[in-house]
Amino acid sequence: MVQSTAKKKKAGNTYLTNFVKGFIRENPIFVFLLGMCPALAVTDSLETGLGMGLLVVFVLTLSNIVVSLIKNLIPDEIRIPSYIVIIATFVTIVEMLTEAFAPPLYESLGIFIPLIVVNCLIMGRATSFASKNTVLMSAIDGLGMALGFTVALMLIGFSREILATGAIGYGIYLPLPVEGSLFNLSYALFNMEVFVGPAGGFLVIGIWLAVFNAIGQSKQRKKEEDRRRWIEKKKREAAERKRKKAMESAGGSA
Amino acid sequence: MVYKLRIALILFVIGALSGLSIVAVNSFTEDIIEQNYLRQELEVYFDIFDLEKAEQFEVDDQPRDVYCRREARGYDADRNKTGELNFFCVEDDDVWERAVVYDGNGTRLGQVFRIDHENAHGEVITLVAFDNNQDIVEVRIMRHTNTPNYVRRIEENHLEPFKGQSLGDVSFYDGRTGATVTYNSVVRAVNITADNVMADRALADYRRFYPDAESHETVFRYPIGCIEARIAIYDNDENLLGYIYQATKDNDHEAITLNIAIQQGEFLGVKSAREDLASDELLEALEKYEAFEGEPIDNVAPDFDETVYDETINHLVNQAIVRCQEDDEARHIRQFFLWATSMGEEVEIDEEPLLSYRPVYENDTLLGHVYEAEIDTGPLSNTYEGGVFNVSVAVTPEGVVNNIVVNEINESGYVRDALYDNLDIYRGIDGPLDEATHSDALAGGTTLGGVINDIIEAALAYEDAREDD
Amino acid sequence: MSMTVFFVAIVSAMLINNVVLMRFLGVCPFLGVSKKSETALGMSAAVMFVMVVGSILTYLIYYFVLEPNDITYISTIAFILVIASLVQFVEMFIKKISKKLYKALGIYLPLIVTNCAILGVAELNIREGYAADYGIGQGLLVATTSAIGAALGFALVIFAFSSIRERLDAANVPKAWKGIPISLIVAGIMALAFLGLEGIV
Numbered sequence: 073m074v075q076s077t078a079k080k081k082k083a084g085n086t087y088l089t090n091f092v093k094g095f096i097r098e099n100p101i102f103v104f105l106l107g108m109c110p111a112l113a114v115t116d117s118l119e120t121g122l123g124m125g126l127l128v129v130f131v132l133t134l135s136n137i138v139v140s141l142i143k144n145l146i147p148d149e150i151r152i153p154s155y156i157v158i159i160a161t162f163v164t165i166v167e168m169l170t171e172a173f174a175p176p177l178y179e180s181l182g183i184f185i186p187l188i189v190v191n192c193l194i195m196g197r198a199t200s201f202a203s204k205n206t207v208l209m210s211a212i213d214g215l216g217m218a219l220g221f222t223v224a225l226m227l228i229g230f231s232r233e234i235l236a237t238g239a240i241g242y243g244i245y246l247p248l249p250v251e252g253s254l255f256n257l258s259y260a261l262f263n264m265e266v267f268v269g270p271a272g273g274f275l276v277i278g279i280w281l282a283v284f285n286a287i288g289q290s291k292q293r294k295k296e297e298d299r300r301r302w303i304e305k306k307k308r309e310a311a312e313r314k315r316k317k318a319m320e321s322a323g324g325s326a
Numbered sequence: 327m328v329y330k331l332r333i334a335l336i337l338f339v340i341g342a343l344s345g346l347s348i349v350a351v352n353s354f355t356e357d358i359i360e361q362n363y364l365r366q367e368l369e370v371y372f373d374i375f376d377l378e379k380a381e382q383f384e385v386d387d388q389p390r391d392v393y394c395r396r397e398a399r400g401y402d403a404d405r406n407k408t409g410e411l412n413f414f415c416v417e418d419d420d421v422w423e424r425a426v427v428y429d430g431n432g433t434r435l436g437q438v439f440r441i442d443h444e445n446a447h448g449e450v451i452t453l454v455a456f457d458n459n460q461d462i463v464e465v466r467i468m469r470h471t472n473t474p475n476y477v478r479r480i481e482e483n484h485l486e487p488f489k490g491q492s493l494g495d496v497s498f499y500d501g502r503t504g505a506t507v508t509y510n511s512v513v514r515a516v517n518i519t520a521d522n523v524m525a526d527r528a529l530a531d532y533r534r535f536y537p538d539a540e541s542h543e544t545v546f547r548y549p550i551g552c553i554e555a556r557i558a559i560y561d562n563d564e565n566l567l568g569y570i571y572q573a574t575k576d577n578d579h580e581a582i583t584l585n586i587a588i589q590q591g592e593f594l595g596v597k598s599a600r601e602d603l604a605s606d607e608l609l610e611a612l613e614k615y616e617a618f619e620g621e622p623i624d625n626v627a628p629d630f631d632e633t634v635y636d637e638t639i640n641h642l643v644n645q646a647i648v649r650c651q652e653d654d655e656a657r658h659i660r661q662f663f664l665w666a667t668s669m670g671e672e673v674e675i676d677e678e679p680l681l682s683y684r685p686v687y688e689n690d691t692l693l694g695h696v697y698e699a700e701i702d703t704g705p706l707s708n709t710y711e712g713g714v715f716n717v718s719v720a721v722t723p724e725g726v727v728n729n730i731v732v733n734e735i736n737e738s739g740y741v742r743d744a745l746y747d748n749l750d751i752y753r754g755i756d757g758p759l760d761e762a763t764h765s766d767a768l769a770g771g772t773t774l775g776g777v778i779n780d781i782i783e784a785a786l787a788y789e790d791a792r793e794d795d
Numbered sequence: 796m797s798m799t800v801f802f803v804a805i806v807s808a809m810l811i812n813n814v815v816l817m818r819f820l821g822v823c824p825f826l827g828v829s830k831k832s833e834t835a836l837g838m839s840a841a842v843m844f845v846m847v848v849g850s851i852l853t854y855l856i857y858y859f860v861l862e863p864n865d866i867t868y869i870s871t872i873a874f875i876l877v878i879a880s881l882v883q884f885v886e887m888f889i890k891k892i893s894k895k896l897y898k899a900l901g902i903y904l905p906l907i908v909t910n911c912a913i914l915g916v917a918e919l920n921i922r923e924g925y926a927a928d929y930g931i932g933q934g935l936l937v938a939t940t941s942a943i944g945a946a947l948g949f950a951l952v953i954f955a956f957s958s959i960r961e962r963l964d965a966a967n968v969p970k971a972w973k974g975i976p977i978s979l980i981v982a983g984i985m986a987l988a989f990l991g992l993e994g995i996v
Contacts, residue, residue: 105823105826105827105975106823108822108823108826109819109820109821109822109823109911109915110819112819112822113818113819145336146336147329147332147333147336149333150333150336150337152879152908153337153876153879154336154337154340156875156876156879156908157340157341157344157872157876158340158344160344160871160872160875160876161344161347161348161872163871163872164348164351164868164869164871164872165347165348165351167871168348168351168352168355168359168868169351169355171355171359171362172355172358172359172362173358175359175362175363175366182922183915183918183919183922186870186871186874186914186918187820187911187914187915187918189871189875189914190875190908190909190910190911190913190914191909191911192823192909195909266987269986269990270816270817270819270986270989270990271983271984271986271987271990272983273819273983273986274979274980274982274983274986275979275980275983277979278975278976278977278978278979278980278982278983279976279980281975281976281979282969282971282972282976282977283971285970285971285972285973285976286971289970289971344872345869348868348869348872352868449924
């Protein structure tokens with residue numbers, strides 16, 4: 073009885089860790105540098121980044137589910153071509169749906185919708201995760217990874233848009249009921265047009281990567297420091313003990 | 327073998343399933359996508375004229391008016407009409423579409439020309455919208471394939487200044503710093519619109535003399551003198567109504583362009599061709615000439631001497647009348663040599679591309695020869711029609727080109743106008759055409775300039791050979 | 796049709812609309828295999844071959860199979876299959892023909908399937924509408940020229956980038972910036988330089 077709840081709890085935990093790992097620890101863009109093309113090309117505004125992310129959520133979750141469903145039917149030789157066909161099918165469907173229901177998004181993402189097919193993230197998850205795990209796990213993995221991808225795109229899009237225009241527009245590309253913009257800072261500082269341009273994509277991702285590196289490194293340093301202190305403490309304690317023992321034995325003999 | 331078959335079968339099943347799902351989604355989204363594009367396009371027109379945003383569009387592809395290609399009406403949520411667009415066919419090659427825009431109450435707001443241009447970056451579609459006073463409402467780039475951020479910059483910095491300018495007098499704001507291929511395409515679109523609208527406006531001008539005028543054609547451009555062109559005016563059934571002589575002269579104050587109407591020996595009147603640009607003094611001075619309206623031209627000999635303009639106007643009117651009298655006598659010959667009185671027998675020649683020549687005389691003096699030549703280029707690339715070019719070239723005995731008259735040409739619109747404009751450079755040429763002439767003639771197009779060049783070179787060579795004999 | 800069309804196509808594809816720095820296609824190999832200029836060149840050669848042949852094949856398939864049958868909406872799936880099989884075929888072919896060449900190019904070929912520059916250029920050739928502008932036959936020539944230009948642009952940029960990275964390794968960079976972050980900044984500066992070429996044709 074006790075054992076089974078513990079098992080359940082453990083299983084719940086794996087689902088959760090599996091879901092959240094894509095956000096920070098295994099973030100596709102900032103950790104694995106997967107799917108860099110869309111991360112650079114369609115993040116000149118928060119909304120296009122979000123739109124691209126949502127399309128990837130759709131494609132990655134569904135392709136992970138389908139791949140995991142048929143993993144036992146497909147012989148090894150034709151794994152890659154089958155996955156390509158499955159992914160390309162979902163991408164084509166997504167492309168048509170976007171064109172029908174969010175035409176401005178379709179126009180602004182342009183060629184990068186069909187290019188989701190060759191987004192390494194999707195192929196990578198299909199071969200390395202979905203082809204080895206259960207349907208539910210694969211679906212959670214796909215959703216989590218894609219949402220992590222989306223968050224990263226939104227972060228980049230947000231930085232670029234606010235630096236270039238001083239405002240964040242909404243309702244322009246996505247079919248939202250309202251349309252407008254947030255912040256509306258009109259500082260000269262927030263008018264660096266270079267950030268919506270091609271160069272801005274590289275610069276912003278580079279800066280964010282450095283920031284995350286710095287955070288990671290400082291955490292690492294802290295951890296090492298703690299460990300060193302702990303070791304020193306233990307050493308001190310051992311030395312103390314040794315000294316005491318020596319004193320005791322010396323006293324005893326004396 | 328069985329294993330291989332199994333693999334093939336699995337691949338086939340996957341392919342078939344994926345194909346089926348794609349076809350299913352496609353059949354579901356196809357109509358919506360098509361509607362979206364139509365809606366998007368119509369919304370741009372509504373946006374330009376600040377019409378209330380339509381919730382729903384109705385498109386009528388078979389409207390009542392014969393000239394109208396299709397009609398589109400927008401309605402708001404309560405089914406009230408918010409605006410209407412009538413799209414017309416346009417014969418001009420460059421203009422893809424012309425739309426007249428009305429608001430919900432049926433008041434005409436203006437027009438939009440949609441102009442298509444192919445440049446090194448691909449297609450640029452420009453919308454040029456103007457109101458009923460021919461003032462530009464907006465110039466907008468509808469579609470392009472240039473670098474998006476660059477076009478954004480053009481839109482922000484260089485299209486705004488077009489707003490409110492009159493089409494009759496467009497000046498291009500800072501074409502130098504904005505001089506990119508795309509910007510040039512936009513400028514070209516505005517020019518084409520202006521040309522088209524001005525042609526309409528010229529017609530409105532001519533209707534002051536000929537109320538039934540429906541079309542006009544420049545039948546002859548004079549090589550020298552202040553009378554520039556004779557314009558024939560036709561009614562709805564292409565019957566010739568009469569002529570307008572267009573005369574220009576710079577006096578100390580301004581460039582004066584006058585339209586002088588003469589109908590079968592009767593003086594109909596003289597008016598400024600650009601009334602909107604003319605000074606009040608000029609318009610006042612012209613009023614005096616209304617006294618001659620309806621008189622036979624032989625009786626018209628104005629000799630006013632009251633304002634600074636009178637001398638100029640007198641001169642232009644008298645010149646027009648002299649031209650008209652001469653035109654009536656030797657209309658055909660005078661297009662080659664201004665003072666010609668008679669033409670000799672036609673002599674056939676067998677030397678490609680020349681067909682024949684005829685001598686032209688002033689009384690008994692030989693003025694020169696008129697060569698008729700024909701070149702069939704066959705169909706040309708998409709900018710040009712190609713086909714038969716029949717051209718007459720008048721050459722003086724000294725071997726100098728006096729005038730060129732195009733008898734037959736298949737080109738239309740902008741290309742033809744550019745070619746006609748460029749014919750001027752050939753006048754006075756006496757030797758082989760060098761590269762410079764080639765390219766100059768070519769503002770309108772290399773291929774066509776080449777055709778005219780070939781004909782002129784052949785005529786000059788023949789004239790040269792005959793002198794040697 | 797004059798030579799200018801080809802010249803403009805090649806300059807535009809190579810420099811002005813550079814695949815990597817302006818269109819953001821093929822960024823993964825741009826960051827992934829640019830640590831050494833030698834591998835960068837190997838990758839460029841493989842990309843150039845597959846890009847040009849792939850462009851021709853996809854163009855032909857689009858205008859002779861998909862468009863006449865009115866099924867252009869499956870172009871993505873058709874193109875990726877063509878490119879994947881082409882890569883597979885090329886791999887087998889090279890293996891048979893020359894062991895040396897296979898050693899030089901072989902490891903890059905599987906990577907190319909997921910190089911979005913290949914599929915991207917194939918899609919762009921259709922979207923640019925060369926067939927509508929020049930007719931299907933001449934359009935193919937222009938599309939091929941653009942593909943060559945794009946591949947040259949890819950090679951140019953990746954070679955320059957890898958040379959810079961080789962130097963960067965020895966440079967004294969702050970710890971947090973070491974590796975990919977500083978490389979991205981370098982790429983950003985290169986993109987800025989290419990921005991200056993905008994609008995020259």
